[in-house]
Amino acid sequence: MNTKNIASVIAPPAHHFVGDGFRVHNFIPGTYPLSMQRMSPFIMLDYNSKHYFSPTDTPRGVGVHPHRGFETVTIAYRGKVAHHDSTGNHGVIGEGDVQWMTAASGILHKEYHEKEFAKAGGDFQMVQLWVNLPAIAKMTPPKYQPITNEEMGRHELPDNGGFIEVISGQYLNIKGPAETFTSVNLQNAKLNKGGKAKFSFPARYNTALLVIEGEIIVNGNNRVPLNHFGLFENEGEEFIIEALENSVVLILSGDPIREPIAAHGPFVMNSREELIQAFEDYNVGKFGYLED
Amino acid sequence: MPTFDQHLQEKTGISPENAAILTEGLRTGLIKKGEFLSRQGDVCDYTFFVETGLLRAYTLDEQGKEHIIQFAPEGWLISDRSSAYFNEPSDFFIEAIEDSEVVFLDPAFNDRASAISTNYRHFNNLALQNHIRHLQKRINLLLGATAEARYLDFIKTYPDLTLRVPQWMIASFLGITPEGLSRVRKELARKNFKPGRS
Numbered sequence: 001m002n003t004k005n006i007a008s009v010i011a012p013p014a015h016h017f018v019g020d021g022f023r024v025h026n027f028i029p030g031t032y033p034l035s036m037q038r039m040s041p042f043i044m045l046d047y048n049s050k051h052y053f054s055p056t057d058t059p060r061g062v063g064v065h066p067h068r069g070f071e072t073v074t075i076a077y078r079g080k081v082a083h084h085d086s087t088g089n090h091g092v093i094g095e096g097d098v099q100w101m102t103a104a105s106g107i108l109h110k111e112y113h114e115k116e117f118a119k120a121g122g123d124f125q126m127v128q129l130w131v132n133l134p135a136i137a138k139m140t141p142p143k144y145q146p147i148t149n150e151e152m153g154r155h156e157l158p159d160n161g162g163f164i165e166v167i168s169g170q171y172l173n174i175k176g177p178a179e180t181f182t183s184v185n186l187q188n189a190k191l192n193k194g195g196k197a198k199f200s201f202p203a204r205y206n207t208a209l210l211v212i213e214g215e216i217i218v219n220g221n222n223r224v225p226l227n228h229f230g231l232f233e234n235e236g237e238e239f240i241i242e243a244l245e246n247s248v249v250l251i252l253s254g255d256p257i258r259e260p261i262a263a264h265g266p267f268v269m270n271s272r273e274e275l276i277q278a279f280e281d282y283n284v285g286k287f288g289y290l291e292d
Numbered sequence: 293m294p295t296f297d298q299h300l301q302e303k304t305g306i307s308p309e310n311a312a313i314l315t316e317g318l319r320t321g322l323i324k325k326g327e328f329l330s331r332q333g334d335v336c337d338y339t340f341f342v343e344t345g346l347l348r349a350y351t352l353d354e355q356g357k358e359h360i361i362q363f364a365p366e367g368w369l370i371s372d373r374s375s376a377y378f379n380e381p382s383d384f385f386i387e388a389i390e391d392s393e394v395v396f397l398d399p400a401f402n403d404r405a406s407a408i409s410t411n412y413r414h415f416n417n418l419a420l421q422n423h424i425r426h427l428q429k430r431i432n433l434l435l436g437a438t439a440e441a442r443y444l445d446f447i448k449t450y451p452d453l454t455l456r457v458p459q460w461m462i463a464s465f466l467g468i469t470p471e472g473l474s475r476v477r478k479e480l481a482r483k484n485f486k487p488g489r490s
Contacts, residue, residue: 287485
């Protein structure tokens with residue numbers, strides 16, 4: 001096994017708002033060199049770094065919008081999100097929970113701060129990821145996996161180092177509950193100060209990490225501060241992270257989907273024709289209907 | 293102005309050399325969302341070509357209600373003809389609804405382009421006929437068609453605008469209420485949504 005080294009440490013780009021409820025830094029695909037092709041199967045990553053939202057009776061969020069051709073994964077670190085979709089699913093993503101929504105052939109959804117959270121106001125911190133689907137799965141029926149924190153795989157690290165939460169993929173012999181179409185590892189390393197964790201993924205996998213809390217050092221030589229993104233080289237397999245203070249780190253590693261990408265707005269397909277079809281299908285109601 | 297250059301060469305069949313001559317010295321501008329290129333009552337003799345972004349032309353009725361006449365996304369032209377060709381005060385506001393890059397075409401642009409290129413003359417004539425055809429169709433739809441027929445025509449003309457502009461603007465363009473538009477979309481979903489298909 002060889003060491004997988006950090007290729008670059010990327011500072012959070014300027015934030016923008018998605019709707020009025022998500023104050024995000026877009027790492028993938030908007031920040032060089034994190035293009036969709038480079039990061040596949042992770043084709044979009046918006047990070048709402050910790051931000052205080054004042055109390056309101058009108059929950060902030062994003063109104064009805066469609067998706068086709070991929071999965072949206074929402075990881076709630078702080079705050080709660082209520083969501084509804086056109087297949088009739090609705091629920092609340094609680095603090096520490098994950099929603100894994102497979103848009104596939106098409107879905108409409110809306111996401112708002114949960115009512116009570118909005119009323120009280122508070123710190124809000126989320127990651128929203130888009131995970132691409134292979135061509136063969138892009139037009140399968142949509143589905144939806146709510147994953148509570150308790151359902152995640154959990155590996156305790158030795159010496160009171162903390163633990164690893166496995167959302168998808170595998171850490172040592174611990175598997176994550178999310179069902180995926182290709183190999184996708186999404187894991188939270190929740191480390192105490194001085195805690196260390198070793199990860200191992202195939203060299204070809206696109207691998208990265210995002211520091212949600214605290215600060216870490218990777219392989220003993222690359223510091224990655226709070227809210228920074230660490231991109232790994234596609235060489236070597238193993239890396240070690242060590243927490244310089246109590247830290248939370250999102251680890252992403254997935255088998256790249258080597259297919260053409262045609263993306264426009266909320267649709268990610270393989271060709272321009274499929275994109276045009278997506279707009280047409282959305283416009284004539286083939287994604288269903290959802291009240292705003 | 294890459295989009296305008298491409299428009300001239302690919303749509304109107306003007307040679308790269310002539311396109312370079314015609315675009316030399318043309319004014320371009322960056323218009324922020326919410327800013328106006330022209331207001332009701334102004335005499336504005338420019339026609340605007342949208343490089344990037346999205347413009348709309350609308351009018352205000354006596355009750356102060358907006359009625360949208362036209363949207364102009366990338367690659368579209370928009371103007372008030374009373375103003376641009378007849379030197380009369382404009383009936384319309386032309387406003388950016390996204391940050392937009394715009395090429396300002398002066399009234400003599402068509403004459404210069406037609407003088408330099410027969411292809412452009414043919415293109416311009418056909419474009420004018422096509423524009424009138426669309427206006428005829430729009431009058432016909434507004435006078436007698438169902439809200440659904442108007443919506444179906446809208447999405448053919450502007451396939452991606454349903455995701456770029458608020459519902460009330462689409463409703464305003466169609467001459468229906470936002471609730472009426474919601475009913476149309478709900479009814480279409482009822483007919484076309486097949487849950488669980490693969």
